[in-house]
Amino acid sequence: MKHKKSYLVFGAGAIGTTIAAWLNNADIQVNLFDKQKACDYINQYGVAVYLGEQPEKHYHAKIKAYSNLDEVPTPDVIVLCIKNYSLAGVSEQLVNKFGKEIPVVALQNGIENQQILPQYFDSVIYGVVCFNAWVDDFGKVGYQKKGPLALGHNGGVSVTEMNKIITDFNKGVETFNYPNLNDAVHSKIVINLTNSLTTLVALHKNDQSKSTAFQKLLTSMTYEGIQVMKAAGFKESKLGGMPSWLLITAARVLPCFITRKPYLKNLKKMVISSMAQDIIVNGGSTSELDSINGYVLSLAKKYGIKTPINDAIYKICQEEFVKSPFEPVTVDFIWQRVEST
Incomplete structure (x- = not known):
């Protein structure tokens, strides 16, 4: 039986919550990490995401959320859904906990993540998020449309690893390998x-x-x-x-x-x-x-x-x-x- 990858989505904001919900809906093992107040709510009530044009139709998902990094089970992949200005501090904590070898998918706007993350991790996949989403409240997020995500890297990621991650993501949201990363x-x-x-x-x-x-x-x-x-x-x-x-x-x-x-x-x-x-x-x-x-x-x-x-x-x-x-x-x-x- 093939091993199913487990994902830790770091940041339960608009993008992190939608992606975690979509992966969960596709039977992908996923956990969330955020501040305690947000995690307490999510652990009690779950998350709810909805298409902006259909606010009455919510998809609900029960996802385990952690606010203490020491309690997080070691994932196979970390999905960073935080802003560039938080990357250095968060990355240092993650490396101390999981090591620099753990694969990372970085979903930030701009180019700054490509300057910061290689200082901490050996294997980084960068993503361009091609949809808008917004937070209504803890665990409740609306999105304009479902995907897509364009993923690419600057080396250090094997073809096998890249394909496995893209295959998993595609089960929940349209995701593709984009070779011209910096153009995107x-x-x-x-x-x-x-x-x-x-x-x-x-x-x-x-x-x-x-x-x-x-x-x-x-x-x-x-x-x-x-x-x-x-x-x-x-x-x-x-x-x-x-x-x-x-x-x-x-x-x-x-x-x-x-x-x-x-x-x-x-x-x-x-x-x-x-x-x-x-x-x-x-x-x-x-x-x-x-x-x-x-x-x-x-x-x-x-x-x-x-x-x-x-x-x-x-x-x-x-x-x-x-x-x-x-x-x-x-x-x-x-x-x-x-x-x-």
């Missing part, structure tokens, strides 16, 4: 740039579908991002229904009324972002601003690409995200700052 990562970064803008205006609470100024800001951010990626030598990866670079470019250069329909279609897909959950929902001041927006601006400077919209919004975020409590700003406020630069 940077294509996702272009889309993630707008998390800063949608957080600033609290898009999940404040409808901007009638604002042409917001449309111009949003499309300009991603258009500038594309120019930076092209200059840096990265190619487009068409993953998981993300807007194509051609569509983004058209939305930037053509009159708003011509591109209005596809813009509104994509705007509806923009549920609350992970950055908004960090800043608004959780009331924190730490976010992925530097690892996403700051990173793109550093590339822009390196390759001589002008990014006035991203520059202005990055500076506003730096000012506003440290305020407690955070208060959303208006599109007019952002527009005035952009025009003054």
